[in-house]
Amino acid sequence: MIKNILPKGLYGITPDCDNTELLLDSIKQAALGGMKVLQYRNKIANKFLKRYQASKISILCKELNVIFIINDDLELVKYVNADGLHIGREDASIKDISNILNQNNIILGVSCYNDLNRALEIINITGISYLSFGTIFDSKIKPNAENVSFQNLLKIKKIIAKSNISPISIVAIGGITCNNVKSIIVDNDIIDNIAVINGLFNTNNIYEAALNLSSFFVK
Secondary structure (H helix, E strand, O other): OOOOOOOOEEEEEOOOOOOHHHHHHHHHHHHHOOOOEEEEOOOOOOHHHHHHHHHHHHHHHHHHOOEEEEEOOHHHHHHHOOOEEEEOOOOOOHHHHHHHHHHOOOEEEEEEEOOHHHHHHHOOOOOOOEEEEOOOOOOOOOOOOOOOOHHHHHHHHHHHHHOOOOOOEEEEEOOOOOOOOHHHHOOOOOOOEEEEOHHHHOOOOHHHHHHHHHHOOOO
């Protein structure tokens, strides 16, 4: 796999959890069900717990052949030798993003929300791996977020396809579950990955949820 390319499919995002063993088991079940990428995101943990959890998850992801991304913490990416970093609107400027890529050989993903202008600006930065757009459906994590326009996704996808830009994945996020994923994946090549938190980790059977969500990418 080229360093900055995400494998298509399920992109899990960890829930806030201080029980490390439970978190690791949940990640393992998701990976066995077909999860290709994992982002570590824990808004309630202190620095020491984040380092401990991320270290454990990094080892597990390597064992399971899962791409490991860390949310908004380049220092932690380096500390645990993660595969990449995800950043949002408040985390870094366009110049910062460019500097990060110039100085680090990592996967880098950027949140674009429903902002076409932001996406158009970011795709011109050499080395960007993926853009995430959302919320696709109403989200419990971000209830006030604006729903994404599929017209914007299609525009970006066409611009990437027609340009000399290195391949950039399109990641959909927000309120995605086993019950609604079919409506955004089937019969279109716009979305490369679906990023899921509650619809994966807050289910009765994480393995089955991952299997179901991943099945829509099998052709």
